Amino acid sequence: MTERENYSLLHHNTFGIEASAAHFITYDSVADLQSAIAYIHSSYPDKTVLHIGGGSNLLFLSDFDGVILHSAIQGVTVKREGSDIHLRVGAGMVWDDLVAWCVSNAYYGLENLSWIPGEVGAAAVQNIGAYGAEAKDVITEVETVDLMTGALRSFQADECEYAYRKSVFKTTLRGRYAVTYVHFRLSSAFVPRLDYARVREVLRNTGAGLAQCSAADVRRAIIDIRRSKLPDPKEQGNAGSFFMNPVVERAVYERIKERYPDVPCFVEDDHRVKIPAGWLIERCGWKGRSLGRAAVHDRQALVLVNKGHATGQDILALCNAVRSDVFRSFGIEIQPEVNIIGGMPQ
Ligand code: EPU
Numbered sequence: 001m002t003e004r005e006n007y008s009l010l011h012h013n014t015f016g017i018e019a020s021a022a023h024f025i026t027y028d029s030v031a032d033l034q035s036a037i038a039y040i041h042s043s044y045p046d047k048t049v050l051h052i053g054g055g056s057n058l059l060f061l062s063d064f065d066g067v068i069l070h071s072a073i074q075g076v077t078v079k080r081e082g083s084d085i086h087l088r089v090g091a092g093m094v095w096d097d098l099v100a101w102c103v104s105n106a107y108y109g110l111e112n113l114s115w116i117p118g119e120v121g122a123a124a125v126q127n128i129g130a131y132g133a134e135a136k137d138v139i140t141e142v143e144t145v146d147l148m149t150g151a152l153r154s155f156q157a158d159e160c161e162y163a164y165r166k167s168v169f170k171t172t173l174r175g176r177y178a179v180t181y182v183h184f185r186l187s188s189a190f191v192p193r194l195d196y197a198r199v200r201e202v203l204r205n206t207g208a209g210l211a212q213c214s215a216a217d218v219r220r221a222i223i224d225i226r227r228s229k230l231p232d233p234k235e236q237g238n239a240g241s242f243f244m245n246p247v248v249e250r251a252v253y254e255r256i257k258e259r260y261p262d263v264p265c266f267v268e269d270d271h272r273v274k275i276p277a278g279w280l281i282e283r284c285g286w287k288g289r290s291l292g293r294a295a296v297h298d299r300q301a302l303v304l305v306n307k308g309h310a311t312g313q314d315i316l317a318l319c320n321a322v323r324s325d326v327f328r329s330f331g332i333e334i335q336p337e338v339n340i341i342g343g344m345p346q
Contacts, residue, residue: 075090084186126165
């Protein structure tokens with residue numbers, strides 16, 4: 001375990017907010033985490049503990065006067081069972097390194113989740129998703145350590161209460177468990193998931209075609225799409241989608257459709273649809289607009305960006321302005337997907 005004090009979080013949040021943590025502890029094994037928990041209980045019994053991943057989904061509103069924990073647990077073990085490939089992956093592994101490694105080893109199922117920033121543990125907490133796939137489709141088990149007691153606890157996928165960008169680790173058990181390993185069931189047989197028109201279009205344009213495309217082709221197409229739409233945090237601080245797409249009753253959608261016949265939607269279930277928040281924000285005139293040192297991205301209105309030296313409060317002010325305009329225009333409350341630390345409860 002390594003502890004740093006008054007530690008800058010600049011390289012631990014992709015928004016590029018200059019905040020610091022009173023204590024920042026990194027560990028690299030389950031036993032090391034258990035020692036860290038015992039140490040925190042005895043040395044800082046009254047401090048808040050926050051476990052972070054790659055910091056790609058975090059907004060710090062101020063310096064963090066508690067203890068931040070970060071996993072450096074790495075490594076992948078592989079077990080084959082017929083065409084099933086079972087992986088057990090350390091929570092501190094960079095997500096996209098895992099995807100690239102799987103594609104090059106012909107382990108299929110993660111390719112649509114290419115180029116998503118962050119680490120494996122956070123992917124399981126957040127149920128990351130893109131281009132018709134979600135982490136929950138391939139997660140079978142999540143190993144954790146109880147941050148109160150240091151005890152081990154494993155959650156089978158059906159105990160994780162997975163839903164759109166949600167899990168039990170974000171809701172009822174928020175902050176209680178640190179993910180140490182995630183288990184995935186992948187396949188040695190490649191079945192392309194091409195439900196997104198844009199993915200099909202890029203595959204056609206690059207000559208890969210739809211019938212014979214490989215997982216590497218799909219990965220390349222998705223990286224191209226993401227690069228063309230989403231700002232690179234190295235160039236402009238951001239946390240990907242800032243808001244979740246709201247799930248609304250069909251009647252709400254129909255009402256909007258009367259005014260805007262082109263409103264896009266994804267069917268959620270028999271009664272509800274998901275409306276892209278980016279579309280709602282764009283209709284409110286926010287796409288590409290700034291408020292102080294924060295802005296709504298000009299190619300994807302779901303993304304808020306740091307124009308340079310923005311504070312967490314600058315981003316929050318923009319978040320609130322956008323939310324209230326969307327509510328005024330459409331009567332829909334959009335919720336942040338990003339974890340706002342020291343701010344609004346989620
Ligand atoms: N749209 C607009 N204006 C915009 C942005 C989007 O009109 O500024 C419309 C598009 O024209 C399209 C629809 O909204 O009809 C959906 O857009 P897109 O395919 O870009 O996806 P999204 O719903 O905005 C979600 C995820 C992304 C993920 C993409 C692709 C959430 C919160 N976001 O965005 O995830 O990459 O789908 O599957 O669900 C992330 O979580 O950080 C992230 C980038």
